[in-house]
Amino acid sequence: MTANGFDNSLWNERAAAAAPRMRIRTDPDAVTAASERPRELPRQVVFDARDVSVTYGAKVAIADVTLQIQRNIVTALIGPSGCGKSTFLRSLNRMNDSIPGFRLGGRILYHGHDLYDRSANRVEVRRRIGMVFQKPNPFPKSIYDNVAWAPRNLGMKSGLDERVERALRGAALWDEVKDRLKASALGLSGGQQQRLCIARAIALEPDVLLLDEPASALDPIATAAIEELMHTLKRRYTIVIVTHNMQQAARVADRTAFFSLDERGRERVGTLIEEDATKTIFSRPLDSRTRDYVSGRFG
Numbered sequence: 559m560t561a562n563g564f565d566n567s568l569w570n571e572r573a574a575a576a577a578p579r580m581r582i583r584t585d586p587d588a589v590t591a592a593s594e595r596p597r598e599l600p601r602q603v604v605f606d607a608r609d610v611s612v613t614y615g616a617k618v619a620i621a622d623v624t625l626q627i628q629r630n631i632v633t634a635l636i637g638p639s640g641c642g643k644s645t646f647l648r649s650l651n652r653m654n655d656s657i658p659g660f661r662l663g664g665r666i667l668y669h670g671h672d673l674y675d676r677s678a679n680r681v682e683v684r685r686r687i688g689m690v691f692q693k694p695n696p697f698p699k700s701i702y703d704n705v706a707w708a709p710r711n712l713g714m715k716s717g718l719d720e721r722v723e724r725a726l727r728g729a730a731l732w733d734e735v736k737d738r739l740k741a742s743a744l745g746l747s748g749g750q751q752q753r754l755c756i757a758r759a760i761a762l763e764p765d766v767l768l769l770d771e772p773a774s775a776l777d778p779i780a781t782a783a784i785e786e787l788m789h790t791l792k793r794r795y796t797i798v799i800v801t802h803n804m805q806q807a808a809r810v811a812d813r814t815a816f817f818s819l820d821e822r823g824r825e826r827v828g829t830l831i832e833e834d835a836t837k838t839i840f841s842r843p844l845d846s847r848t849r850d851y852v853s854g855r856f857g
């Protein structure tokens with residue numbers, strides 16, 4: 559174990575490299591000078607993406623994405639449809655690997671280790687970096703078995719009842735389901751199903767939760783419950799969320815990364831425009847494209 563509680567069993571060799579400085583693209587129409595913006599104390603870096611590009615066959619989805627994700631905060635990825643938010647998010651736990659033609663350029667360091675190094679253990683990567691999708695996708699099994707499924711598969715069989723309870727409590731679902739753990743998960747409401755999916759992810763005691771538009775299929779009350787939950791979960795986990803809902807980003811995220819589409823020759827390629835404290839992105843962005851997007855002028 560290292561001082562940050564992260565052990566190196568994920569990789570056979572250390573890929574230590576000094577963290578680079580954040581690169582923020584400059585814009586001639588800059589609306590706020592960088593020197594005028596408030597400074598925050600840096601936190602521990604969980605993901606350090608450097609010049610990341612993703613292609614699907616001939617299609618370049620994102621290019622030149624350099625972004626650091628910090629520990630125990632919520633980082634939101636926002637931007638117009640098709641700008642590569644999901645692609646980038648899924649690259650953080652190698653979820654794109656199985657897509658035919660997928661290729662990643664650049665590097666993503668996770669606690670200093672190259673996530674795409676040949677020696678990285680993909681099962682461990684998925685265990686430590688959990689993911690919840692847009693549409694709740696419970697298994698057609700009992701509530702208990704949904705949460706117990708992955709721990710059982712990974713041989714974490716001792717103390718399973720406690721693990722299931724802990725995960726359901728962590729996802730703020732325990733009180734609603736404790737008397738019907740053997741009932742089918744498919745009988746839960748959409749919002750409960752999504753919290754069950756969060757419980758399923760945290761049952762593996764991950765380090766990071768990646769949430770891909772987790773509330774976009776939910777009603778406002780269920781959405782509020784998920785947003786509320788994120789404020790609690792970030793004490794334990796590092797959270798990255800893709801959302802098309804700017805109010806949601808403003809409500810839940812400590813930091814926000816704005817992606818957009820850049821014209822490159824005949825292609826439109828997703829790229830990171832800027833990343834900063836959420837308040838700053840919404841009130842004093844550096845780039846005019848960010849300002850136009852957050853003020854609802856496009857997207």
Ligand code: ADP
Binds near residue numbers: 640
């Ligand atoms: P966003 O999440 O911002 O809407 P995506 O990451 O879903 O954007 O998509 C970025 C670009 O990559 C889009 O042009 C999309 O069509 C393309 N893309 C996404 N997934 C695939 C795939 N599996 N195969 C080919 N192209 C894809």
